[in-house]
Amino acid sequence: MxxxxxxxxxxxxxxxxxxxxxxxxxxxxxxxxxxxxxxxxxxxxxxxxxxxxxxxxxxxxxxxxxxxxxxxxxxxxxxxxxxxxxxxxxxxxxxxxxxxxxxxxxxxxxxxxxxxxxxxxxxxxxxxxxxxxxxxxxxxxxxxxxxxxxxxxxxxxxxxxxxxxxxxxxxxxxxxxxSPRRFATLADTLQTLLPDFTDAARAARLPQRAVFLGSGPLAFAAREAALKVMELAAGRIPALWDSTLGFRHGPKSFTVEKTDLWLFRSADPHTRAYDEDLLAELRTQFPQSKVTAPAIPHHFPDLWSAPLYVALAQLLAIHWSDALGLNVDDPFAGQGTLTRVVSGVRLHPVTP
Incomplete structure (x- = not known):
């Protein structure tokens, strides 16, 4: 640490x-x-x-x-x-x-x-x-x-x-x-979660592949989580994202030995029921994988809890980046392929 x-x-x-x-x-x-x-x-x-x-x-x-x-x-x-x-x-x-x-x-x-x-x-x-x-x-x-x-x-x-x-x-x-109270409550919630998130990230094994899943806005939070892992691991840990119900329709084939999965569960009871079904299925079908459902208090709609889930992925990604011996602040240093501000794009004129 x-x-x-x-x-x-x-x-x-x-x-x-x-x-x-x-x-x-x-x-x-x-x-x-x-x-x-x-x-x-x-x-x-x-x-x-x-x-x-x-x-x-x-x-x-x-x-x-x-x-x-x-x-x-x-x-x-x-x-x-x-x-x-x-x-x-x-x-x-x-x-x-x-x-x-x-x-x-x-x-x-x-x-x-x-x-x-x-x-x-x-x-x-x-x-x-x-x-x-x-x-x-x-x-x-x-x-x-x-x-x-x-x-x-x-x-x-x-x-x-x-x-x-x-x-x-x-x-x-x-x-x-x-609005100010919502920001303050979210801030307090993340501050409370950060020690557990940090411990979980430190204890997590270096996976062969990573998968992040969720429904609605949490599916796209999963997308951001997967991107953080690929970015900070400089592509050495392939990461996939999908929706809870969409994952079975082919993308589940991404799961091989030492693929670890995180499922961002919804606060909505109806949606959460589908999350729980998939969680049980994954734990049964992939005993070699670690399947995690982060413990997030469901005080907020999923839109608002999305950054809480992503914060865990951010911490996982920096720990894995460091474990891989990369420069966490610039994983692609010396490669010239990716930069903090995207470069290499030539804009072409727009005519009415």
């Missing part, structure tokens, strides 16, 4: 409770909700790349079925590659997520919107005020605290704080006056 403290990524994971609590107390939810309503749009698109795209997936799944505008998760990478397929028709509220806010795709989305949908409202949520998203003159910008601008390769506090910020704005079931 002492060795891990030298890594920014480890410190950034542990800093999340303090960040959430302080940020929730100052976030102007009422003002931002009024601005969203004033846009008059009937669709909200959550956009980003990589982990920032997965934030949108979690949100769209977690907000499914509530009254009001339709929510869609559309990766920035999709829009930049095919702008004319998306940026047409009635205005949509474009919510862009970006840790650095200056990746090629973040810039490309701004360019595409300026060319094809200049009047569409924009809300940029970023950890970097001095970026394309932070300085977009046509956008309402939410700049997160500097502490969320992770210095490590992997997105940790940036992921969770951007997710919770958008959840506070768009979850109609949360009264705006209760």
């Amino acid at each position: 002492t060795g891990l403290t030298r890594h920014a990524t480890f410190r950034e994971i542990l800093a999340q409770p303090a960040i959430w609590s302080a940020w929730g107390a100052q976030l102007s939810v009422a003002d931002l909700r009024a601005w969203v309503t004033a846009t008059g749009t009937d669709e909200v698109w959550f956009c980003g790349a990589g982990t920032s795209a997965y934030i949108g997936d979690i949100l769209a799944a977690g907000l499914e079925g509530q009254p009001g505008p339709r929510f869609r998760a559309i990766p920035t990478t999709d829009i930049v590659a095919r702008p004319h397929a998306y940026l047409r028709g009635s205005p949509k509220l474009i919510v862009s997520f970006g840790r650095s806010g200056k990746s090629a795709e973040s810039i490309g989305l701004v360019v595409a919107l300026d060319a094809l949908a200049p009047t569409w409202p924009r809300l940029n949520i970023t950890c970097n005020a001095a970026s394309a998203l932070g300085r977009d003159p046509k956008a309402r910008v939410i700049t997160l605290p500097e502490a969320t601008h992770d210095q490590g390769f992997a997105m940790t506090s940036s992921f969770s704080t951007m997710l919770l910020t958008a959840a506070a704005l768009f979850d109609a079931s949360l009264p705006e006056q209760d």
